[in-house]
Amino acid sequence: MAKKKILIFAHYYHPDVASTGQILKDQAEGMLDEFDVTVICVVPSYIGTIEDKYKTQKYHFEEINGVKIIRVRVPEFTKGSKVSRIKNILAYFFGALGAARKAGKQDYVFTISQPPILGGLLGVLGKWLKHAKMIYCIQDYNPEQTMAVGYFNNKFVLSCMMAADKFSCYHSDLVITVGRDLVQTLVYRFKGKNVPNHVMINNWINEKEIYPLTAEHEQVLAFRKKYSLEDKFVIMYSGNIGLYYDLENLMKVIEKFKPGTRTTDNREVVFAFVGAGSVLDKLVHYVREHHMDNVIFIPYQDKEDLIYSLNAADVHWCVNAKGIKGVSCPSKYYGIAAAAKPVLGVLESGSEVRMLIEETNGGLVSEPGDYVAVEENIQRFLEDAGSGKVVQMGKSGHDYLVKNLTKDVSIKKYIEAIKNL
DSSP states (O other), rough: OOOOOEEEEESSSSOOOOOOHHHHHHHHHHHTTTEEEEEEEESTTTOOOHHHGGOOOOOOEEEEEEEEEEEOOOOOOOOOHHHOOOOOOHHHHHHHHHHHHHHHOEEEEEESOOOOHHHHHHHHHHHHHHHEEEEESSSBBHHHHHHTTTTTOHHHHHHHHHHHHHHHHOOOEEEEEEEEHHHHHHHHTTTTTSSOOOOEEEOBTTTTTSSEEEEEETHHHHHHHHHTTTTEEOOOOOOOOGGOOHHHHHHHHTTTTOOTOOTOOOEEEEEESSOOOOTTHHHHHHHHHHHOOEEEEOOOOOOHHHHHHTTTTTTTEEOTTTTOOOOOTTTTTHHHTTOOEEEEEEEOTTHHHHHHHHHHHHHEEEOTTTTHHHHHHHHHHHTTSSSHOOOHHHHHHHHHHHHHHHHHHHHHHHHHHHHHH
């Protein structure tokens, strides 16, 4: 019997380092036993630049590990420029619709909430175009996310965005959210009436790619040496250095821990930021201006090297700005737990990842905006360093993850939810 076909609108996909791109690669490959999978995405461009080989043709066809891929050519962009980002996103939207016509018959169309609003609309249009059932996976709610961080304030435009995304939800055969708090937002959007068919499935990490390594591991040591982290107590932020994380204010808290600050086991404290994003330049400027020599910035790591950078930290930040509860779920948590590292969380009560951290005793958490509590939690980690408490937090989070939040567990849930439509 021929497999049913599923078309995935992914926006970003491997080798792009966007977290959703990595998750969708795992998902697409994990569903191959049950479905014939085609992915429509942009050419590799998450950091804004594009290789010359992708600039000549409108569509690029390839296959990776059994997944058919149609890549859409888009213009380069600057993360700090709204105009260039909008041009990039619109090029993907219209290019993806054209690519869908080349994808042949499909039984299911799967889309995510990226790009904001347009991801959902792609799913609806794809559903109509292919006469298929639509699955809408909401990683982030918009316009709620936009409103939460004050990125855009035009009430008319925001109301149009809300109407458009509710339209996408309404026309979905299944809405999948990635957190318990995101389920509540879906119910709230529809005021508890005629709520679309929905299910909650946690994001995950590929535990075969990210797992605990000892501090003495050769490549962990090499990473530490490369960035002068040997014998230091490293508090790391790894991922998108963007708008939704209140990093500019958290940098002011970090400033209170002056260069030369040491833990109780006499290690010098270093704050490492690994990644890139729209507020990176502001953070770099602030650090230079205030002579914060114990703060370093490290470029994005290749996927195959991520295991070494994650394991090079003693503690990892996992943060969201105030108002993000029920709107977005920071998937970086899963990588932190997979590496068995404790979490320095700045997350709202009742948000999915905060509940996971609290339920597993996997770290210390405070409310966004409570900078006194953030400072106190950093100080607690410094005082407990070397006592075994810090290591045990990381182990607790890891033990829960390998039982409940692995790739195989979550992908099986996706397969069953889709087959039951």
